[in-house]
Structures are given as structure tokens and as C-alpha cells.
Amino acid sequence: MKTIILAAAAALTAGAALADGHAQTIRMGTEGAYAPYNFINDAGDVDGFEIELGNMLCEAAGYTCEWVTNEWDSIIPNLTSGNYDTIMAGMSITDERDEVIDFTQNYFPPTESNYVALSEDADLENGVIAAQVNTIQAGYVAESGATLLEFATYDETVAAVRNGEADAVFADADALMPTVEESGGELMIVGEGVPLGGGVGMGVRETDGEMREKFDAAITAMKEDGSLNELIVKWFGDDAPQY
Numbered sequence: 001m002k003t004i005i006l007a008a009a010a011a012l013t014a015g016a017a018l019a020d021g022h023a024q025t026i027r028m029g030t031e032g033a034y035a036p037y038n039f040i041n042d043a044g045d046v047d048g049f050e051i052e053l054g055n056m057l058c059e060a061a062g063y064t065c066e067w068v069t070n071e072w073d074s075i076i077p078n079l080t081s082g083n084y085d086t087i088m089a090g091m092s093i094t095d096e097r098d099e100v101i102d103f104t105q106n107y108f109p110p111t112e113s114n115y116v117a118l119s120e121d122a123d124l125e126n127g128v129i130a131a132q133v134n135t136i137q138a139g140y141v142a143e144s145g146a147t148l149l150e151f152a153t154y155d156e157t158v159a160a161v162r163n164g165e166a167d168a169v170f171a172d173a174d175a176l177m178p179t180v181e182e183s184g185g186e187l188m189i190v191g192e193g194v195p196l197g198g199g200v201g202m203g204v205r206e207t208d209g210e211m212r213e214k215f216d217a218a219i220t221a222m223k224e225d226g227s228l229n230e231l232i233v234k235w236f237g238d239d240a241p242q243y
Contacts, residue, residue, distance in 0.1 A: 016207025021062040026211070028054050029084035032069040033153050034175060036235045037090035037200075040069075049235035050088040053228070054105060057202075060218035061211075065156040073133050073152055076100060079203060085211070086204050090172065092197030093135050102206050104215045107228065108174075114136050115191045117161060117168035117178050124191045127167035130157040136196045137170045163189070175238055 030038040058065040079135040120221040131138040142147040160166040222228035229242040
């Protein structure tokens with residue numbers, strides 16, 4: 001009975017908010033450390049492809065966005081515990097994650113993961129490979145013959161290669177390319193690309209089906225009118241995969 005009363009009260013509150021013309025506030029969880037998907041800019045604000053996209057999706061779905069940053073390692077547990085309502089953090093859609101949370105359709109197409117090293121001779125098969133903890137790349141390395149060295153953030157994985165702790169870093173191509181370009185030739189892509197995951201999607205709790213459907217509809221509309229492709233090109237360049 002208590003559950004029924006609480007549910008009814010929540011419905012009345014939501015209805016009142018809509019009647020007053022106030023959009024529901026959705027807390028959007030992100031890492032703020034995975035450029036150009038998401039990062040903290042010079043002004044100290046969360047910024048990036050997913051922030052701009054998330055704000056557009058919220059507006060289209062009739063929500064107000066409020067951004068929350070969270071360390072990658074605990075980003076899914078803090079979604080399921082209610083600390084925020086969505087995850088937009090460069091998160092690839094995988095079967096393993098889909099057992100714990102739900103995903104919208106992808107808003108960034110499936111892409112390859114790449115190795116980056118200081119030398120073309122880097123040992124990718126039996127060497128030490130750095131990857132961010134709890135990523136599909138870390139899982140892939142763990143199942144290979146290489147030694148996995150995990151770090152909490154993407155920047156730490158790159159630093160491990162630069163300081164000699166790791167022979168290479170394995171990560172999303174879209175994150176690695178700007179790093180390689182900005183290195184001035186110090187870092188280079190080595191080996192073959194590896195296709196992993198089902199693209200990047202918005203994570204939501206399994207109980208928030210109505211919200212997921214609204215965001216799905218907004219993503220579909222942006223794919224159909226070309227505005228999602230425009231945003232991808234803006235943040236990732238003309239060579240980025242598009243819809």
C-alpha cells in the first residue's frame with residue numbers, strides 16, 4: 001500500500017510540474033575526463049560533445065538538464081543508486097552492461113579501438129598495455145596474451161606510456177586521435193584497429209523506460225534531420241563516423 005501511495009504522489013507531483021510549465025530536471029552523469037566526449041574546460045565547466053548533445057536531447061524531450069560529474073570506476077553503481085538519472089560518458093553499449101542498466105540507441109556509431117605507443121616496435125602481444133579500468137578495452141587486453149595495466153582515468157593511461165610504465169595504451173580511436181595529433185609526433189597509432197562494442201549510448205536505470213523512450217525519440221529525430229552528424233563533425237572532425 002505504501003508503494004502505491006508513493007507512486008500516486010509522484011504522479012501527482014509530475015503532473016503538477018507539467019501544469020505549471022516547469023520541465024522535470026534530469027541529472028546527467030558524466031566523467032568530465034574523456035575529451036572530446038566530455039571534459040572540464042578552462043572555465044571549470046563540464047563541456048564536450050556529450051554535454052552539447054545532452055542539452056539538446058533534454059530540450060527535445062521536455063527536460064531540464066543538470067550535469068553531475070563522477071569518477072568512471074563507480075559511474076554505473078552511482079546511476080543505479082540514484083545519484084543521477086543518466087550516464088553520458090563515452091560509454092560503449094555492451095551485453096555485460098546491459099544486464100545492469102538499460103541503454104538508449106547509440107548516438108555515436110560503433111568504432112574501432114586502437115593501440116598508441118611511442119614506437120612502431122611496441123610489443124602488443126606480450127607487452128604491458130595500459131587501459132582505463134572497467135572499459136571494454138581493459139576487458140579485451142585481459143583476455144589477450146598481454147599484461148593489463150589499469151588506471152582510473154584515460155589521461156593516466158597515456159601518461160603510463162610516456163613514462164615507460166606501459167608499452168602502449170589501448171582505447172577508443174576517437175579519444176586517441178586528438179591525443180596523437182597533439183603529441184607532435186611523440187605518440188603514434190600502432191598495430192591493427194579492433195572493433196568493440198555497439199556504439200556509444202546513454203545509460204539509464206532499468207526502471208526508467210519512459211525516459212529512455214523519450215531520449216530515444218530525440219536521438220532518432222537528430223539522426224533523421226542530420227543535426228547529430230553535424231555535432232559529430234564539430235567535435236570529432238570530418239573523418240569521424242557518421243549516420
